Amino acid sequence: MSDTQTLIENRPPSVAALFLERVAKTPNAEAYRHPVPTASGEGPEEWRSLSWEQAAERVYAIAAGLMDLGVRPEERVALASSTRVEWILADLGVMCAGAATTTVYPQTNAEESSYILADSASRVLIAEDAGQLAKARERRADLPDLAHVVVIDNDGAEAAGDDPEGWVLSLADLEKRGRDYLERSPEAVRERVAAITADQLATLIYTSGTTGRPKGVRLPHDNWSYMAKAIAATGLVTAEDVQYLWLPLAHVFGKVLTSGQIEVGHVTAVDGRVDKIIDNLPVVQPTYMAAVPRIFEKVYNGVAAKARAGGGAKYKIFQWAAEVAREYAKASQDNYRRTGNASVPFGLGAKHKIADTLVYSKLRDAFGGRLRAAVSGSAALAPDIGFFFSGAGIHILEGYGLTESSAASFVNPGEAYRTGTVGKPLPGTEVRIADDGEILLRGPGIMEGYHGLPEKTAEVLEPDGWFHTGDIGELSVDGYLRITDRKKDLIKTSGGKYIAPAEVEGQFKAVCPYVSNILVHGADRNFCTALIALDEPALLGWAEDNGLGGRPYAEVVATPQATALVQEYVDRLNEGLQRWQTIKKFRLLPRDLDIEHGELTPSLKLKRPVVEREYRHLIDDMYTGSKEA
Missing domain, CATH: 3.40.50.12780 (ANL, N-terminal domain)
Structure with a gap:
C-alpha cells in the first residue's frame, strides 16, 4: 500500500x-x-x-x-x-x-x-x-x-x-x-x-x-475527513502556506x-x-487562494480597461503582452507535457522577459506578490483567460467537483497543470465516462443522498456507488478531464446540431474585455443568439473616452455606439466558430445579471431558465421574421 x-x-x-x-x-x-x-x-x-x-x-x-x-x-x-x-x-x-x-x-x-x-x-x-x-x-x-x-x-x-x-x-x-x-x-x-x-x-x-x-x-x-486527507495527499499545499479565503x-x-x-x-x-479583495491581497500576501472564474475575468477586464485608459500606446503594449503570455503558457505547458521541462524557445523567452517587466510583474504585485497558485472552480474558466494568467506567472489550477461530491473531485497537479482541463481525480476518487459522455464519479467524497428525497437520490446515485454528475466530459489518455458542458444545457438547434453554450460563452469572455455575463440561446431555433450584460466600470470607462461620459450604464448600453462596440467582438468570436455555433444576433441587457434578482447562483453561475424567462421578449424579438440560417 x-x-x-x-x-x-x-x-x-x-x-x-x-x-x-x-x-x-x-x-x-x-x-x-x-x-x-x-x-x-x-x-x-x-x-x-x-x-x-x-x-x-x-x-x-x-x-x-x-x-x-x-x-x-x-x-x-x-x-x-x-x-x-x-x-x-x-x-x-x-x-x-x-x-x-x-x-x-x-x-x-x-x-x-x-x-x-x-x-x-x-x-x-x-x-x-x-x-x-x-x-x-x-x-x-x-x-x-x-x-x-x-x-x-x-x-x-x-x-x-x-x-x-x-x-x-x-x-x-x-x-x-x-x-x-x-x-x-x-x-x-x-x-x-x-x-x-x-x-x-x-x-x-x-x-x-x-x-x-x-x-x-x-x-x-x-x-x-476524506477530503482533508486527499487534499493533503496532492501536495499542492504545505504548512508554510498562507491562504486567502x-x-x-x-x-x-x-x-x-x-x-x-x-x-x-x-x-x-x-x-x-468581495469588495475588499483588491485591498486585502497586498496586505495578506497569500501564497494560494481559491476563486470562481468571474473574479479572474473581472481582474482581466480591469487590467485591460486600465491599459486602454492609459492611451493607445499603453493598450497596444498590453495587447502584445497578453498574446505573449498566452503563447508562452501554451509552449511551456506543451513542453512540460512532452518532456517534463517547461522551457520555451529562446526568442519567446526574451519577449516574455520584456513583457514581464512592463505588465506581468505589476499584475503579480496586485495579487500580493507571493501567489504560487490559485485554484479555480465552480464553473468553467475561459482557456484564453487561463493561459493569460499562466503566462503572467499567476498559475490557475482549475478543479472540478459538485456539492454532491464534497466539492473537490479533480484538481490540476501543480507544475503539470493543463489550462482548459480540470486535472486529475483526487487520490481515492474513481471516474468513468458513460456512453453518452456523462461523467460518473465514485469514492469517499460522494454524498449519502438528498435529504428526504429517496426518489431524487435514486435518479443520480447507483446502488454500486456511481454518481451521475450531469456534466459532459472527456478523459485524456493520461487521465486529465476536460468538461465540455452540462448535459441538460446542451443546445440542439432545429437543424439538428448540438452546441455547448458554455464553451461559446467562455470564448466570448476571452475575446471581449467589456463582457460581464453572456447567455447563448438557440435550443430548437434555426440559429444562435445571445443576451449580453457588460461590466459597468469597464463600459463607463469606455464611455468617457467616446463622448458618452456622465451617462448611467442603462443609457450607455442603449446607444448605437455600444452595440457597434460589442458587434466587433461578436464578429471576432464568430471567426473561430463552426457555422452553426455563430451568434447571428445579440441584445445588450439594461443591467448586469445578479444574485439579488435570482439570475445568478451565490457561486455566480448563470441560472439559464430564469434569465431566458425574464428576457423572453428580447429573445423572441431576435427571432421575429427570421429565415433558416
Whole structure:
C-alpha cells in the first residue's frame, strides 16, 4: 500500500477528530487571521490572529453551548452568515458537538431561508446579524423545530433584548453557557467527538439550483475527513502556506478549503467581503487562494480597461503582452507535457522577459506578490483567460467537483497543470465516462443522498456507488478531464446540431474585455443568439473616452455606439466558430445579471431558465421574421 493510500484509508471518522489532533500537534501555531475595524472606523483595518489553541477554546465553548441548549448528535444547526472567522469557529463547534451544519447563504430571502430551516428541521440558527434574525422572526410560525437563534454581531444581540422567551441569544452568551457547561463536564466535548462515527451526518448543503426548490445534500463526517486527507495527499499545499479565503462558506467549494487547512495546518486569512479583495491581497500576501472564474475575468477586464485608459500606446503594449503570455503558457505547458521541462524557445523567452517587466510583474504585485497558485472552480474558466494568467506567472489550477461530491473531485497537479482541463481525480476518487459522455464519479467524497428525497437520490446515485454528475466530459489518455458542458444545457438547434453554450460563452469572455455575463440561446431555433450584460466600470470607462461620459450604464448600453462596440467582438468570436455555433444576433441587457434578482447562483453561475424567462421578449424579438440560417 502506498503512503498516499495509507494516509487516506487510515483517516479518522471526522474532521472534528482531525481538529483535535491539529490543536494537540501545533497549539501555538497561527491558524486564522481576520480583519477588525479600527475603533474610530477610519483608517486601515487591523488583522488579528488566532492560534490553533485559541481557536479551540472558542470552538469547544460553542460546541458545549449547543449541547447545553439540548442539541443532540446529527440534529441540525443552521448557519446564515457571510464568510468570516466566526463562521468557521461555529461550524467546527457544531461538528464537535456531533451535530450537523445546515448552510444558508446570507443573501437568501426569508421565504427560501424558511424552507431550508423547515426542511432540515434545524434546531438552532446561528445568524450573522439583525437582518438574518429578522428573516427567522418573520417566518417563526413556520419553524416549529427552531428552538433558538444565536446572533453573531452585537447589533443583532441588542435586537434580541426585547425577547423575554430566551429564543434569541448572542454568540457571546452561547460561548459563556458553553464555558460554564465545561466547568461542570470538562471532557464533554472530547467525549462527543470520540463518539462520532464516519457515517454520521456532518453537513446539509442545499444546492442553489437553477430550477425549482433547492435539494439538501447530505454529507457525512467521512466525506470531509476524506477530503482533508486527499487534499493533503496532492501536495499542492504545505504548512508554510498562507491562504486567502473569501469564498462563500455556505458553498461546498469554500467549505472544503476549511477541511484541507485543518489537516495541513497552514494559516488562513478570512474575509468574505468581495469588495475588499483588491485591498486585502497586498496586505495578506497569500501564497494560494481559491476563486470562481468571474473574479479572474473581472481582474482581466480591469487590467485591460486600465491599459486602454492609459492611451493607445499603453493598450497596444498590453495587447502584445497578453498574446505573449498566452503563447508562452501554451509552449511551456506543451513542453512540460512532452518532456517534463517547461522551457520555451529562446526568442519567446526574451519577449516574455520584456513583457514581464512592463505588465506581468505589476499584475503579480496586485495579487500580493507571493501567489504560487490559485485554484479555480465552480464553473468553467475561459482557456484564453487561463493561459493569460499562466503566462503572467499567476498559475490557475482549475478543479472540478459538485456539492454532491464534497466539492473537490479533480484538481490540476501543480507544475503539470493543463489550462482548459480540470486535472486529475483526487487520490481515492474513481471516474468513468458513460456512453453518452456523462461523467460518473465514485469514492469517499460522494454524498449519502438528498435529504428526504429517496426518489431524487435514486435518479443520480447507483446502488454500486456511481454518481451521475450531469456534466459532459472527456478523459485524456493520461487521465486529465476536460468538461465540455452540462448535459441538460446542451443546445440542439432545429437543424439538428448540438452546441455547448458554455464553451461559446467562455470564448466570448476571452475575446471581449467589456463582457460581464453572456447567455447563448438557440435550443430548437434555426440559429444562435445571445443576451449580453457588460461590466459597468469597464463600459463607463469606455464611455468617457467616446463622448458618452456622465451617462448611467442603462443609457450607455442603449446607444448605437455600444452595440457597434460589442458587434466587433461578436464578429471576432464568430471567426473561430463552426457555422452553426455563430451568434447571428445579440441584445445588450439594461443591467448586469445578479444574485439579488435570482439570475445568478451565490457561486455566480448563470441560472439559464430564469434569465431566458425574464428576457423572453428580447429573445423572441431576435427571432421575429427570421429565415433558416
